[in-house]
Amino acid sequence: MVSEKDVAHIAGLADIGIEKEELAEFTGRFNEILDYFDILDQVEPGSRGETDLVNVFRDDVVEASLPEDEVLANTREKEDGFFRAPRVM
Amino acid sequence: MTETAGTTGQENRVMDFSDDEVIIGLEIHCQLDTLTKLFCGCSTDYRDDGPNTHVCPICLGLPGSLPRVNRKAIEYALRVAKALNCTIIEESEFARKNYFYPDLNKGFQITQYDRPLAVRGYLDIEGDDGEKRVRITRVHVEEDPGRLVHKGGADRAKYTLVDYNRAGIPLIEIVTEPDIRSPKEARKFLNKLRATLEYLGVFDSEKEGSLRVDANISIQPKGWFTREGKGKADRGRAEVKNISSYKGVEKALTFEVTRQKNALRRGQRLGTETRHFVETRGITTSSRSKEMEQDYRYFPEPDLRPLQVCSWAEEIVLPELPDARRARFLTQYGCSPIHARTLTGDLRVAEFYEHIATIDPVLAATWVADTLLGELNYRDMGVSRVSPESFRELIVLVKEGSVTDKGGVEVLRSLLDQIKESGSCETPGECVGRLGLRVLERTGETGADDDPVAKAAREVIAEQPQAVADFHAGKKEAFNFLVGQVMKKTRGRAKPADVNQVLSGILGKEG
Amino acid sequence: MPTLTFSPKDRYNAFITTLNEAGTGPGKLSGIGIAVKDNISTSGIPTTCASRILEGYIPPFDAHVVTLLKKAGAGIVGKTNMDEFGMGTTTENSAFGPTKNPADPSRVPGGSSGGSAAAIAAGMVRMALGTDTGGSIRCPAAFCGIVGHKPTYGRVSRYGLIAYANSLEQIGPMARTVSDISLLMEILTAYDPRDSTSINCPYAHTPDPDVHGLKIGVPEEYFGEGVDPRVASVVWEGISLLERKGAEIITCRMPSMAYALAAYYVTCTSEASSNLARFDGVRYGHPADTKLQWHESFQDRRRNGFGTEVKRRIMLGTFALSSGYYGKYYAKAQAARQQVRTDFLRLFRSVDVIAGPTMPTVAFRLGEKTDPLSMYLSDILTVPANLAGIPAISVPCGTSEGLPVGLQIMGPHFRDERVIDVAYAYELGVAR
């Protein structure tokens, strides 16, 4: 069982905004689903299985980068070629 | 340990640090010198270009884009792993490290976690007490995040500017065991590692920001790290993050040693702490970030397939590495052990030396290891700024006696100043001529009127009657003084043997 | 270049974006208008994943499959509605409102490729692309009464598919007929080195309806608890038809089915929790608020940009990967996944294909399923193919309560041709 406090903690870890009003409902659903997941407890820890496809590489050859206007086309928060993001400090 | 502070016994115990040792482990990130990024075909040659000019859907993290591993990056990493005597893991894989920061284009970093490329290696270095082995825990490959810029400084900027040109540059992360025992040793380790990476042709230390170091440092009772010492209390440690220069590492760690010793002396408990190195002030500061409690939720990168590269690694033939080259310099060129170490400590220096060693290996070694490196260091220049042909010409002039050692140094200084100023310089011959440093060739018989050395000697004798008198009175030092004056008058261009001969000739006649 | 005009009455809300004109060219799909699910990148055309968080995002590149469709002469006529990021079984979880089922507009079309299925079922397009992470092509195909195929994992490039759960999902064809599915497979399987998990295995095949001597495995679990008996009996009739055409029916067991659904949901939510972290509004999408501090802005965007189900899955995945729970959830799910794969490999040593219902029920009423777990449980018959990476097709096989029922046929890795043949045999058999 996870508590509302646990769910709030997970929301913090996921950096996702959960409204206070949503928390109880979320926690209830969460527990139903986690209860169902408990069936995995019966699974023996096993190998990761066969890996058929390995060592997929590309050669170190320069390919064209995006044209500058396309790089910044999808945001209006830009300045002197930079993207503008909220401050981190 | 009792917790009751303040008793005399306790204080004595706390104050006694004679038996402590500094324990340092390093985590080094180096940019691999590939043509393209780790997961896309964007060029890595971004340093002279504007922000976000070397980006594509993949390194911008546009939805729907998929990473593709650069074969060269893996090959370079394997070279490093082999050179560091690591065991290559039979099947390794990429993993996602999840955290949210604007320099991350995808909201996670592709790195390696529980199945890294290689583990358990070592690098032998010249430690504080002679040759020593520093164990390598692991070597793995990961992508560099983007670069954040704060206009007007981190404290004042209202927002963050992001440039993803650096995002996706291949990095190799090398983690050492806590085997390093002093800041100086850490520096030596880094120098040796840098040399090794450059010999391998996978790294260019001259590129700005190509190396970053996180250092774990603590001060523990001696033997704490040995099996017997395991029971003793851990005094806590600091992880100093993101030191971006070689000198910075030694500075930051030296600061930490002092800081931690002082704290322990005051009886403080240090705990585990993340600190940042403030390069401009040479100090470390505690970072308030929650980094210690971060939960990165690693899991295997589902868009990439595992690596099985053991047999590939076996096929890779390594070039000559610093230790082998040092040994060869000893035998092939007869270098002194110290010169051999200095000359091979940097790939560019070693190659520079080999370029000119043919003239006279020992003379060349002295000139490169002692003179050139010192003058370069003084000017904060790299050896790659100097043309080996030009330097070779200078050594030839010195060797054939056209310029004295002292004159040669003067020429070298002038040439380096010119390079530093304008990027180019005149030839050593021109410089010797311009500065009038060509050795004064004696003409005719000793004392002949047109012999410049004799002329200088006569002038000195005329100007220094007291010294001449002293000489005649039997004072040996007076002769040395007069020789010095002649040398000074000829601005070092006269050969000391000539001056000796001429001076004693004239003084003898007078006597 | 001939141009297609496309201005449908979208009564079922099948499309998020329609293009009135689409260029076409010569090729195997010449002149055919094709709808593309809105999680597949289309250069110059908004691609939303039915999410507010991608509002205004216009990809600067085409997904590999879109390039291939264009090269084959098809015209892209629109982007279809879906559950946000593919997270749903009904196409109700869309920021653009639910799609309705043309077979009965009071019902859901299934999901998450519900828009693509509805567009075909309503006759608006002949074919469409869907994506299938845990049944998202086959479920709506079954509910709407069309054909949908999930290719073998790695057979079709995912380049340009906005990831929900990378290790499970594939882009695949949806159409009215098996022949059209086969035709699309020829186009979609052209190799693309940009997807490192894909394999160069082109599909060049003409469906062959001969099922003489074909061994069809029928797992008991596919007719077990939770499967509507009426649906079960319709599907059994379908399988019997194949038997009459000369196939041999062999009942079998798949014990790993007990863990499959949990393994699936742990895996897909884990991957999703990481995939969906890139929508920070810095480079594209609804812009980040630069007046806020980074984490405030990030949380704000996610709170307003994602629907409830997406948030739930991000949370579940975050939890499953978090320190202390990784071993209990993510690692165990991978072990269970391996068991599912092993079960299939074992079965395919003695049977050629495996058949059963696609969905345990017919289409739900709109708004009928409110609790997430019971919604998840309806994926029980489709997720095993995704966990194992095997090909699986859903072909219409009659009705129950007047609503379409799908017959699911699964085959060994890279034997997409075989499951398409069997579906074709069924389709022809019904037609005769």
Ligand SMILES: [Zn+2]
């Ligand atoms: Zn790129």
